Amino acid sequence: MTIDGKNPVLSLRNIHKSFGSIEVLHGINLEVAAGEVVALLGENGAGKSTLSNIISGTILPSSGEMTWLGAPYAPATPRDAIDAGVAMIHQELMLLPHLSIAENIFVGRYPMKAGRLDRGEMDRRAQAGLKRLGLEISPRRPVEGLSTASQQLIEIAKALTLNAKLLILDEPTAALGSEETKLLFEQIERLKSEGVGIIYISHRLEEIKQIADRIVVMRDGEKVQEFDTADVPIRTIVEAMVGRSMEQMFPPLARPEDSQVLKVSGLTSPTGRFRDVSFSVRKGEIFGIAGLVGAGRTELVRSIAGADPIQTGTVELNGKDITPKSPGQAIRNGIILVPEDRKLQGVILDHSIQENIAYSNFESVSKSGWMSNRRVKKFASENIRKFGVKGIGSQMANEMSGGNQQKIVIAKWLARNPDVVLLDEPTRGIDVGARSSIYELIHGLAAQGVAVVVVSSDLEEVLGVSNRIMVMAAGRQVGILDHSEANDVSVMELATA
Structure with missing residues (x-):
């Protein structure tokens, strides 16, 4: 030939x-x-x-x-x-x-x-x-x-x-x-x-x-x-x-409230991975962030969560400037991040489910600074049931499927009743059945009034779960699309600009 x-x-x-x-x-x-x-x-x-x-x-x-x-x-x-x-x-x-x-x-x-x-x-x-x-x-x-x-x-x-x-x-x-x-x-x-x-x-x-x-x-x-x-x-x-058809596995989107929970203004990374990014998220809104590899999406949400430094710009929560300098500061203010790599950053694989959940909630499972096994088991069991983790508290995290490991990561943070949840690639490496239950969790959070930010490389996913979508390209914010105007082509055209 x-x-x-x-x-x-x-x-x-x-x-x-x-x-x-x-x-x-x-x-x-x-x-x-x-x-x-x-x-x-x-x-x-x-x-x-x-x-x-x-x-x-x-x-x-x-x-x-x-x-x-x-x-x-x-x-x-x-x-x-x-x-x-x-x-x-x-x-x-x-x-x-x-x-x-x-x-x-x-x-x-x-x-x-x-x-x-x-x-x-x-x-x-x-x-x-x-x-x-x-x-x-x-x-x-x-x-x-x-x-x-x-x-x-x-x-x-x-x-x-x-x-x-x-x-x-x-x-x-x-x-x-x-x-x-x-x-x-x-x-x-x-x-x-x-x-x-x-x-x-x-x-x-x-x-x-x-x-x-x-x-x-x-x-x-x-x-x-x-x-x-x-x-x-x-x-x-x-x-x-992007010519594949979209599967019907996303719950219907609810209309968010008018009150603003999270406001990001002029956020710029000292490493240049993103610059001058501004957006807001309302109560009960699912805000998607789309873009290609190297667009700066992960670095952006890590900075909002205090995990990476911020050069300029502010992060406001319910009208108050809480620009975080550490993850602990963000968590105390009500912002939590479910990271992209759950195995390295989300769970401790050779520890049990209940231990993983307890590590993020010491104040709920300890008394006078001492861990209580009884409290750990009770607290973990409640959250395992609440968030649909398929397993018992004493099971090791490395014995769980990818979908259940992700649910453990989500459960340990949601037990803190945060105002803002940042989800970075929430279904990476998870099968279709488990994806549906993760999407239900995300929509359930929004229904409770939580402001949810979802970073995803999967166009079908970010289009299916989001009320609005911000598209990033090479560290720049290139557009914010409403759900009604966002589709595979419009997002990709912005992402490849």
């Missing part, structure tokens, strides 16, 4: 991947030619990373075949892929800041001479790789302190010194400004002219039109659309990305 007269260097045929009984890739076919940029698009969870990890040797497919340069290709490790000429540049850069640029480029495969490191040869080869990408910088300089764009190019130089003929770039511009992005695109064009094939994963649709030759769209583990040009209207691409 040819692609516009070019023979593909990489071909995938009927690639399937299952984790246990769940199939996450369903018969993917894909070709990439030398000197071609193929944009691989899709929502979070569409299967892009799984497919990329198969190509780069991180995971094995369950079935299907791949060919590379016309020969069978089945990398069992990333080293197998690299040795073949396939390299993946991850979104999270993996450089060692205390080492020099040259040391980072050749880490694990330093050139040796007479049993010793040949630093001169290492520097010479590193300099050649950097020059190839237009990066005029000494290979002996430490990586620490370099711009993100320069570090990105060093990762690419590292791959090129391995004679990579195919690069997989995962969200390469997520942390880059416009000038840095322009520099990266210039180097991609240079690599194309040298015959390097590129799989380019990005949520920024405008830049896809600048850099890609073809577009492949994935949804729910399937390749659903392929465009033989990047000159496609963004609306057409968005509709292909």
Whole structure:
């Protein structure tokens, strides 16, 4: 098969991947030619990373075949892929800041001479790789302190010194400004002219039109659309990305009261992850925050909850400035956060359900500063029943399903009767049945007059649960949509602006 007269260097045929009984890739076919940029698009969870990890040797497919340069290709490790000429540049850069640029480029495969490191040869080869990408910088300089764009190019130089003929770039511009992005695109064009094939994963649709030759769209583990040009209207691409029908698993939305509970004004992060964000949430309102990876959503709610510092701006609760400097201060004022990573930040896995619930409610289970086992059991049992946790208090948290672990996290905080609940990715990794019960919990909170903020990468979810939705892109607040005007396309158009 040819692609516009070019023979593909990489071909995938009927690639399937299952984790246990769940199939996450369903018969993917894909070709990439030398000197071609193929944009691989899709929502979070569409299967892009799984497919990329198969190509780069991180995971094995369950079935299907791949060919590379016309020969069978089945990398069992990333080293197998690299040795073949396939390299993946991850979104999270993996450089060692205390080492020099040259040391980072050749880490694990330093050139040796007479049993010793040949630093001169290492520097010479590193300099050649950097020059190839237009990066005029000494290979002996430490990586620490370099711009993100320069570090990105060093990762690419590292791959090129391995004679990579195919690069997989995962969200390469997520942390880059416009000038840095322009520099990266210039180097991609240079690599194309040298015959390097590129799989380019990005949520920024405008830049896809600048850099890609073809577009492949994935949804729910399937390749659903392929465009033989990047000159496609963004609306057409968005509709292909989000074209699945919405399931009827969301309770009907209640109308919130008029009184304002939470007011955020001009909030800016000292790290630049978000800036000048302002919104308010009414009593009984569910306020969704949507956006793509790197938009600053998690950092925003962590700051409101006192977990991350605030550079400028205020947080008001019921008309009073309570801008928190610590999580404890936020909790005492009535703001609680159910974090994104429940296993690392939400529950203590090797402790019991009742202990997990008690840890956040010492004043309710202790007497004169001493924990009372009887009080712990009684308090935990009441909240296990109230919030529908399937288990008994003495069970270990690590014995529970993901959905029940999430209910434990929610239960331990809701037992404090907060005014504001911040939920970061409340159903990540939870099956559909458990999701419905989480949604009922969220709507139940709103019905009790709690102001609820829901951060979610799942468009269906944020559209289904929210009275209003604030969309963020690259740390900026780009719009607030009422439930009646919000849909997959309108949110994605703002998120990819």
